Amino acid sequence: MGLLVDGRWQDRWYDTGSTGGRFERKASSFRNWITPDGSAGPSGEGGFPAEPGRYHLYVSLACPWAHRTLIFRRLKGLEAMIGVLVVHWHMGGQGWTFEEAPGATGDRLHGKRFLHEIYTTADPAYTGRVTVPALWDEKRKTIVSNESSEIIRMLNGAFDGVGATEGDYYPEALRPEIDRLNERIYATVNNGVYRAGFATTQEAYEEAVRELFASLDWLETILARQRYLAGRTITEADWRLFTTLVRFDAVYHGHFKCNLRRIADYPALQGWLRELYQRPGIADTVDFDHIKRHYYGSHTTINPTGIVPLGPDLDLTAPHGRDRP
Numbered sequence: 001m002g003l004l005v006d007g008r009w010q011d012r013w014y015d016t017g018s019t020g021g022r023f024e025r026k027a028s029s030f031r032n033w034i035t036p037d038g039s040a041g042p043s044g045e046g047g048f049p050a051e052p053g054r055y056h057l058y059v060s061l062a063c064p065w066a067h068r069t070l071i072f073r074r075l076k077g078l079e080a081m082i083g084v085l086v087v088h089w090h091m092g093g094q095g096w097t098f099e100e101a102p103g104a105t106g107d108r109l110h111g112k113r114f115l116h117e118i119y120t121t122a123d124p125a126y127t128g129r130v131t132v133p134a135l136w137d138e139k140r141k142t143i144v145s146n147e148s149s150e151i152i153r154m155l156n157g158a159f160d161g162v163g164a165t166e167g168d169y170y171p172e173a174l175r176p177e178i179d180r181l182n183e184r185i186y187a188t189v190n191n192g193v194y195r196a197g198f199a200t201t202q203e204a205y206e207e208a209v210r211e212l213f214a215s216l217d218w219l220e221t222i223l224a225r226q227r228y229l230a231g232r233t234i235t236e237a238d239w240r241l242f243t244t245l246v247r248f249d250a251v252y253h254g255h256f257k258c259n260l261r262r263i264a265d266y267p268a269l270q271g272w273l274r275e276l277y278q279r280p281g282i283a284d285t286v287d288f289d290h291i292k293r294h295y296y297g298s299h300t301t302i303n304p305t306g307i308v309p310l311g312p313d314l315d316l317t318a319p320h321g322r323d324r325p
């Protein structure tokens with residue numbers, strides 16, 4: 001685990017010393033947008049038009065943020081238009097690597113050994129963390145974006161004119177509601193599990209866990225009365241929550257000590273989780289082997305032995321019982 005400083009790799013764990021033991025996630029650095037015609041998006045510069053075959057996603061199958069982008073690539077039928085490169089599940093002293101492993105692809109595009117070499121190809125003087133997902137432009141040889149929340153918006157809309165599957169997961173009419181849901185879910189659930197797991201003081205840990213379970217209780221009440229988070233239609237808000245909850249009982253409950261309750265203890269959340277998991281093509285994007293080995297094996301400050309637990313026995317293929325409008 002480490003980061004790049006002026007284009008040079010340094011092996012360092014997160015610094016929580018200056019923040020009272022709290023883990024604070026840094027903002028992503030590459031913030032350009034693919035748009036239908038290459039005009040500039042909400043941030044960054046223009047020049048990234050939607051073109052089949054031009055862009056590739058660097059992902060880890062373990063990572064919930066990268067998982068969002070794999071799901072949107074599948075939902076929008078972009079498999080033939082956007083390539084995928086999968087890193088090895090272990091994140092060690094050199095960060096993410098392209099070492100061979102079942103389910104990893106290696107760097108078929110550039111033949112690099114480490115993901116940080118992709119970042120320095122994009123920007124030789126890059127300073128910052130080397131994270132997945134990273135959306136690569138093979139034409140301009142740069143990273144378009146390494147911010148998952150923005151990559152899924154691009155995949156949702158930018159390729160519609162060049163043959164993407166129909167479907168809008170961020171429809172105009174529901175945007176205020178989706179934004180409201182995302183805001184709380186990001187802070188207390190998606191990032192909340194990391195704030196709990198990477199906390200280095202009791203106080204910081206407890207604060208994160210209390211907020212996390214208050215949010216899960218709130219989400220349970222929403223999903224007990226309606227099928228999806230924003231109502232009758234599935235939206236981006238559901239998929240963003242899905243990638244955290246599908247990992248919850250397998251890793252966050254044990255490894256990150258988020259153990260007041262399991263998702264299996266929440267009837268509505270569990271049914272909703274199963275329903276999303278059982279949607280066409282989604283189970284193929286979930287790799288529990290990479291997920292468990294990555295978390296338990298890579299975070300040596302939390303789990304020094306690197307032992308990966310055998311359980312739990314998850315049953316995501318059981319009937320979900322949510323066939324109502």
Ligand SMILES: N[C@@H](CCC(=O)N[C@@H](CS)C(=O)NCC(=O)O)C(=O)O
Pocket residue numbers: 001002027028062063064065066095129130131132133146147148149
């Ligand atoms: N805000 C980013 C976060 C991405 C992120 O933190 N990915 C993790 C893997 S789950 C990573 O690559 N971490 C490496 C590091 O922090 O050095 C996004 O949503 O795309």
